[in-house]
Amino acid sequence: MLVENEAGALSRIAGLFSARGYNIESLTVAATDEASLSRMTLVTSGNDDIVEQIKKQLNKLIDVVKLQDLAEGEHIEREMMLIKVKAAGPDREELKRLTEIFRAKIIDVTDASYIVELTGASRKLDAFIGAVPEGLITEVVRSGPTGILRGAKGLTL
Amino acid sequence: MQSHLADGPDPNETAMAAERPLLSGAEIAIQALIDEGVEYVFGYPGGAVLHIYDALFQRGDAIKHVLVRHEQGATHAADGYARATGKCGVCLVTSGPGATNAVTGIATAHLDSIPLVVITGQVPTPVIGSDAFQEVDTVGITRPCVKHNFLVKRLEDLAETIRKAFYIAQSGRPGPVVVDIPKDVTDPNVKIPYVYPRDLNIRSYNPAKRGHLGQIRKAVEAMLDAKRPIFYTGGGAVLDDAAAPLTELVRALGFPITSTLMGLGAYPMTDKQFLGMLGMHGTYEANMAMHETDCLIAIGARFDDRVTGKIEHFCPHAEIIHVDVDPSSISKNVKVQVPIVGPVGSVVTDMLSILRESGGRPDQTALAAWWEQIDAWRGIDCMRYDRSSPMIKPQFAVETLYKVTNGDLYLTSDVGQHQMFAAQFYPFDKPRRWINSGGLGTMGFGLPAAMGVQLGHPDAQVACISGEASILMCIQEMATCKQYSLPIKVVLLNNGYMGMVRQWQEFFYESRYAHSYVDALPDFVALAQSFGHVGMRVEQPDQLESAMREAFAMKDRFVFLDVIVDPSENVYPMICAGKGHHEMELPPTMSERELA
Ligand SMILES: Cc1ncc(C[n+]2csc(CCOP(=O)(O)OP(=O)(O)O)c2C)c(N)n1
Ligand SMILES: [Mg+2]
Numbered sequence: 001m002l003v004e005n006e007a008g009a010l011s012r013i014a015g016l017f018s019a020r021g022y023n024i025e026s027l028t029v030a031a032t033d034e035a036s037l038s039r040m041t042l043v044t045s046g047n048d049d050i051v052e053q054i055k056k057q058l059n060k061l062i063d064v065v066k067l068q069d070l071a072e073g074e075h076i077e078r079e080m081m082l083i084k085v086k087a088a089g090p091d092r093e094e095l096k097r098l099t100e101i102f103r104a105k106i107i108d109v110t111d112a113s114y115i116v117e118l119t120g121a122s123r124k125l126d127a128f129i130g131a132v133p134e135g136l137i138t139e140v141v142r143s144g145p146t147g148i149l150r151g152a153k154g155l156t157l
Numbered sequence: 158m159q160s161h162l163a164d165g166p167d168p169n170e171t172a173m174a175a176e177r178p179l180l181s182g183a184e185i186a187i188q189a190l191i192d193e194g195v196e197y198v199f200g201y202p203g204g205a206v207l208h209i210y211d212a213l214f215q216r217g218d219a220i221k222h223v224l225v226r227h228e229q230g231a232t233h234a235a236d237g238y239a240r241a242t243g244k245c246g247v248c249l250v251t252s253g254p255g256a257t258n259a260v261t262g263i264a265t266a267h268l269d270s271i272p273l274v275v276i277t278g279q280v281p282t283p284v285i286g287s288d289a290f291q292e293v294d295t296v297g298i299t300r301p302c303v304k305h306n307f308l309v310k311r312l313e314d315l316a317e318t319i320r321k322a323f324y325i326a327q328s329g330r331p332g333p334v335v336v337d338i339p340k341d342v343t344d345p346n347v348k349i350p351y352v353y354p355r356d357l358n359i360r361s362y363n364p365a366k367r368g369h370l371g372q373i374r375k376a377v378e379a380m381l382d383a384k385r386p387i388f389y390t391g392g393g394a395v396l397d398d399a400a401a402p403l404t405e406l407v408r409a410l411g412f413p414i415t416s417t418l419m420g421l422g423a424y425p426m427t428d429k430q431f432l433g434m435l436g437m438h439g440t441y442e443a444n445m446a447m448h449e450t451d452c453l454i455a456i457g458a459r460f461d462d463r464v465t466g467k468i469e470h471f472c473p474h475a476e477i478i479h480v481d482v483d484p485s486s487i488s489k490n491v492k493v494q495v496p497i498v499g500p501v502g503s504v505v506t507d508m509l510s511i512l513r514e515s516g517g518r519p520d521q522t523a524l525a526a527w528w529e530q531i532d533a534w535r536g537i538d539c540m541r542y543d544r545s546s547p548m549i550k551p552q553f554a555v556e557t558l559y560k561v562t563n564g565d566l567y568l569t570s571d572v573g574q575h576q577m578f579a580a581q582f583y584p585f586d587k588p589r590r591w592i593n594s595g596g597l598g599t600m601g602f603g604l605p606a607a608m609g610v611q612l613g614h615p616d617a618q619v620a621c622i623s624g625e626a627s628i629l630m631c632i633q634e635m636a637t638c639k640q641y642s643l644p645i646k647v648v649l650l651n652n653g654y655m656g657m658v659r660q661w662q663e664f665f666y667e668s669r670y671a672h673s674y675v676d677a678l679p680d681f682v683a684l685a686q687s688f689g690h691v692g693m694r695v696e697q698p699d700q701l702e703s704a705m706r707e708a709f710a711m712k713d714r715f716v717f718l719d720v721i722v723d724p725s726e727n728v729y730p731m732i733c734a735g736k737g738h739h740e741m742e743l744p745p746t747m748s749e750r751e752l753a
Contacts, residue, residue, distance in 0.1 A: 008296060008306075015300055049488070056485035056487075056489075057485050059484070060484075060485050062325065062359065062361055063361060064361060065360055065361040
């Protein structure tokens with residue numbers, strides 16, 4: 001979604017979901033190349049009728065400039081994760097290997113911990129979490145997915 | 158602007174600059190309303206709007222301010238004015254409690270899609286967020302019950318924001334817009350050149366101007382193929398002033414038509430093609446026709462739960478055509494086969510011309526059989542009541558009101574049984590005559606709404622039908638009526654109960670009347686008199702007509718008519734929860750009544 005970069009736009013959208021009982025599974029927002037617009041990627045769920053109604057309700061908000069349902073076409077989704085793990089003794093090697101397999105990066109190191117950065121489809125992030133041995137995870141921070149449609153056409157004004 | 162002048166003046170620009178007076182924010186707020194053509198502002202002063210009130214004072218009579226006695230009254234009055242005139246209603250209230258008092262009226266307007274611009278004062282920008290005196294997050298509180306709202310943080314944005322507010326409120330599917338203005342933005346000592354922007358372009362807001370012709374053609378074909386068609390119209394037909402083309406289309410086709418509570422009057426209710434209201438307290442014939450139809454033509458209606466009954470049983474045999482200016486109304490509650498997004502007036506007009514061009518006629522044999530069936534349903538006489546009762550029946554009171562006013566009346570209503578009786582027994586032949594809170598069902602709406610109606614139509618007969626519980630919710634507005642000499646007639650159907658609540662308790666809670674008896678009622682006659690009005694009471698059926706005639710003959714007086722009605726009467730027919738249109742409860746027959 002392209003949304004007017006105005007105070008209140010985010011709460012209108014969040015408010016719509018809570019008032020009408022729709023789910024927000026994740027929501028990412030940031031400025032775009034055009035200063036007056038923000039771009040949001042919102043993940044929601046529901047049957048076709050519900051999703052159709054969600055789109056209509058979002059389009060009705062004055063602050064929503066343009067909306068695209070990525071699920072309708074071929075698209076790319078990426079999410080970023082920072083994960084802090086306990087890394088001592090033999091676990092250090094094991095975690096390093098895991099990081100390589102997943103093409104992740106270790107971006108902070110202490111005697112007892114690593115911070116690993118990993119970007120990819122949400123499923124890949126889930127898989128990494130699953131692969132970390134029991135009890136080693138200290139903290140997980142995920143951005144929620146952002147997405148873009150494949151091909152030459154863009155979501156612009 | 159200034160650098161432009163330094164470069165060498167463009168004659169047009171200089172002329173414009175000369176026309177741009179220096180105004181403060183407070184003056185801009187008032188000037189913008191004047192430029193918008195606003196006739197009345199309904200308001201109540203307070204700290205955060207004092208600069209604006211001062212600017213208003215200085216402009217003398219350029220704009221008329223109506224001082225209400227509670228901000229809820231301001232919003233309902235502006236709302237009644239809007240419903241009766243088709244113009245935008247305007248309110249001005251202070252921050253904090255002024256704004257919160259206005260919320261009920263804003264929500265009322267929102268659910269019925271009524272255009273309002275509500276200007277609220279706010280604490281000065283530097284202290285926003287500090288829990289300052291009379292600070293509430295007005296934009297936050299009103300967000301879910303407005304079409305849009307604005308917090309104006311910069312003086313430079315004020316004129317354009319007010320212009321946008323009026324545009325958004327009145328275009329597309331109308332609705333209330335709140336403009337929250339911090340006090341420092343209205344500072345009388347800070348002035349900027351003022352120009353009211355005429356042309357607006359809001360990139361994210363483009364309401365449909367016309368319906369899709371291909372879809373409209375499809376709809377006309379479906380109508381011509383139909384064997385058992387019916388029109389179902391809603392508030393959208395009134396709001397878009399579609400009454401004339403709608404009436405022409407329905408007559409050209411010869412189809413039956415029913416209406417929601419909000420659409421009454423868009424098609425003349427005394428016409429034989431009109432089947433009465435549909436839904437929970439609709440007529441038997443309208444609801445049965447909905448159940449049996451094979452082609453439902455929904456015009457500016459939104460398939461509200463009070464209309465559809467249980468969705469699973471709704472119009473089981475019908476192909477549904479739905480015309481609405483708001484795409485999100487379409488296929489929200491009921492899936493439709495022919496959606497048409499557009500202003501209903503223009504779409505109905507397009508339907509008419511396509512129908513005429515096609516030269517097609519509906520299947521007359523099928524239509525005759527359909528009417529025969531409908532007339533049989535009509536024969537059930539679903540709204541019969543005991544006409545020989547020694548007590549005044551509320552239905553009789555409404556029938557008498559119709560007789561006394563010759564059907565020429567603006568009637569506002571509160572919420573409850575009296576509202577349903579009015580909708581059932583007062584046939585409106587014109588739109589914008591029946592003014593009630595359908596969506597939110599706000600008790601207290603009727604009296605202040607009538608003030609707005611009377612101000613919008615100073616020479617018309619205006620009445621408010623109410624219940625003894627509802628009327629007390631905005632009774633303070635009798636003072637406003639006195640101050641502005643508004644000759645409204647209040648017709649109180651006094652049954653001593655929150656009748657609609659009592660009815661539900663009788664039907665669904667084995668007559669356990671929990672707190673629905675309205676004890677400790679005031680003497681309404683004396684109460685009206687104490688406000689400087691005329692008060693009258695009637696208890697006998699045979700005195701009702703003459704009392705009403707006497708009341709309406711007092712053309713320049715506000716009259717409060719306390720009509721004591723049968724406390725045990727119920728609204729029939731009724732579709733109970735979980736039932737379909739074909740499963741109505743009809744009024745008990747005389748013998749059943751005696752048994753009970
Ligand atoms: C502000 C508000 N509170 C509560 C209700 C619920 N309610 C609906 S009808 C009704 C009773 C109204 O009683 P009265 O005004 O005497 O009308 P009657 O039904 O007796 O004609 C109530 C309490 C409401 N609609 N609005
Ligand atoms: Mg009552």
